Amino acid sequence: MMKSLQLLIFLTAFNFINAQVTITKSFNDPSAGDIVNNYNVIGTVDNTSSGNNVTFNNASLSQGSLSVSNYTIPAASEVAAFPGSTLKMTDDTSTILYKTSSTKLEITGLTSSGATLNFSADNGTVITYPASFGYAETDNARGTFSSSSGSGLFKGTINNSADAAGTLIIGTKIYSNVLRIKSIQNFNLYQSTDTNYLFSIGTITNTTYVYYDSIHKFPLLSTSNGNLSIPLLSINQNTSKAQALEDVFLSVDDAGHKKITFIAPNPVQDRLKIYGDDAQQLIIYDLEGRMLLKKEISDEIDVSALKKGLYILQITNLNQETIRLKFIKN
Secondary structure, three states, X not given: OHHHHHHHHHHHHHHHHOOOOOEOHHHHXXXXXXXXXXXXXXXXXXXXXXXXXXXXXXXXXXXXXXXXXXEEOOOHHHHHHOOOOOEEEEOOOEEEEEEEOOOEEEEEEEEEOOOEEEEEEEOEEEEEOOEOXXXXXXXXXXXXXXXXOEEEEEEEEEEEEEEEEEEEEEOOEXXXXXXXXXXXXXXXXXXXXXXXXXXXXXXXXXXXXXXXXXXXXXXXXXEEEEEEXXXXXXXXXXXXXXXEXXXXXXXXXXXXXXXXXXXXXXXXXXXXXXXXXXXXXXXXXXXXXXXXXXXXOOOEEEOOOOOOXXXXXXXXXXXXXXXXXXXXXX
16 A cells, blocks of 8 residues: 555656646736846757657857847837737837737737738737647738838738647756747738739748746747748848747856845835845836836835836846846835
8 A cells, every 4th residue: 555655656746747838828928017038049049859758959059148028018009000909028129019818819010120010900829828739720810011111911820839848958958848839920911902912922931939848937948030022122031039038048156246136125115125236226117118217326226206006127236237126116
């Protein structure tokens, strides 16, 4: 009886450790106030592995420049331009508008240096929750596009799949129990007068890979490779982006330098204390990205004048390292 019980406990623990990652709305859905610190990676990401129990070997990747993604509530003008939008993500290269619901995360708009896509006619599905290994769906999407070279209509498909799971190696870090979500977007472009979508004048294609584990809300690693082609206008533009979550390159002792770790009290009424490294500059933003207060060299900050609500504190230390933390003002 004792051996059977021990075996049952072992098997239960083993199955728990090896349980596959499931992407859920409650844990993974982005929300206003989220700030994600990623690093652009140096090197080429290997996305060739597929299937279950595989190894994604990206040991050759190294840390590049910092890229911060901010999630905020879109302004009224943005909701009017991209109907249905409830969430906005802004980083150093693009702005993406989303619509969140009880089961889906959908894209309503994308603005980058190359072009703007407005999915007002038919939103595109980013993911349907929950998603685990074997998840697959195809969604139709259409709307309008504009760029410096021209504008018109687009129509096409988005194919999402959880096509791989296993162990992810990034630089010196090894992550087990990782799920990969692959997304292939294929859109045909049309002149604005071609409302029946009869004669394509070009294409927009993009393939993304994102790697999740069960501990982090946002992907450990993500890549995107796209192309805009309009032969009549001699346009053939390629874009490529690869980023890793800050934790991937964050060591316990960063060259002997102690990083800022936390703030307290939180929620706060009057004075917010910064615990950790020496702060050289403190900046408070609201959820729409507006700078409300800036203070030089201090380990605490007076927030008594702020209205009740959620805010973002950006701290820059003496080594010019930046961290952003959320706090609630009571």
